[in-house]
Amino acid sequence: MLLPGSRYPLYYPQYISGYEGVKITTTKLISTMEMEPLTRGIVIFGATGDLCKRKLIPALHKLWEKDLLPNGFVITGAARRxxxxxAWKESLxxxxxxxxxxxDYVSCDLSNQESLNHLPETDDTTYFLSVPPERYEWAIINLKQGGFxxxxxxxxxxxxxxxxYDLKSAxxxxxxxGRHL
Structure with missing residues (x-):
């Protein structure tokens, strides 16, 4: 399906930022996308929150249904609760x-570096901070100091x-x- 005045199908990205392993091939009516697996797992901090339940897990499920997640991909929910x-899986x-x-689910606190030791050790992981902005700083510092x-x-x-919250906090x-990543 094409948007009026557009050459691009609705269901394919027009631009993907930051993915060097992406190759987009376009033919007359068929577009395909080949993607080199860039991550073997994701850890979602704030996994008991609304964003995880309503947006993140359904989006990952759609990727899985379309066979776009690599074999052995692991989704780890992490929260203080x-x-x-x-019980976490049921809530989803x-x-x-x-x-x-x-x-999988792990109970840990981003502000406590020792509790992060409960996270699974994987070689290639994306850490998704679905937490309030005031927790970002300690999350980044503790993930960095913990070797993640x-x-x-x-x-x-x-x-x-x-x-x-404002220009100063941003x-x-x-x-x-900049200092830690």
Whole structure:
């Protein structure tokens, strides 16, 4: 399906930022996208929150349904709340057993570096900060000091907006990111 006045199909990206391993090939009516797997897993901090339940897990599920997640991909939910893995999975909604087997849950606190030791040790991980902006600074510092962000080729941090509350806090957060990432 094409938008009026557009040469690009609705369901394919027109621009992908930051992915060197992406190759987009376009033919007359068919567009395909080949993507080199860039991550083997994702850790979602704030996993008991609304954003995770309503947006992140459904989006990852759609990628899984389209076979766009690499084999062995692991989704780890992390939050301060001390709950069982099964209770967290139940709270997410109805998904296939095969998809649910990709999910795990760890209780940890981003402001406590020692509690981050409960996170799984994986070579290639994206850390998604679905937490309030006031927790970003300690999250980045503790992930870095804990050794989770030592290799920029195999570890990434996604910061959920808003990026601070005002210009002053945004500038401060930018300096923290610049120093530690």
């Amino acid at each position: 001390d709950i069982r893995v099964s 909604g109805n998904y296939s057993e095969e998809f649910m087997n990709m999910l 962000l030592d290799d920029p080729e195999t570890s990434r941090v996604v910061i959920e907006k808003p990026f601070g 500038n401060h957060l930018q300096s923290v990111v």
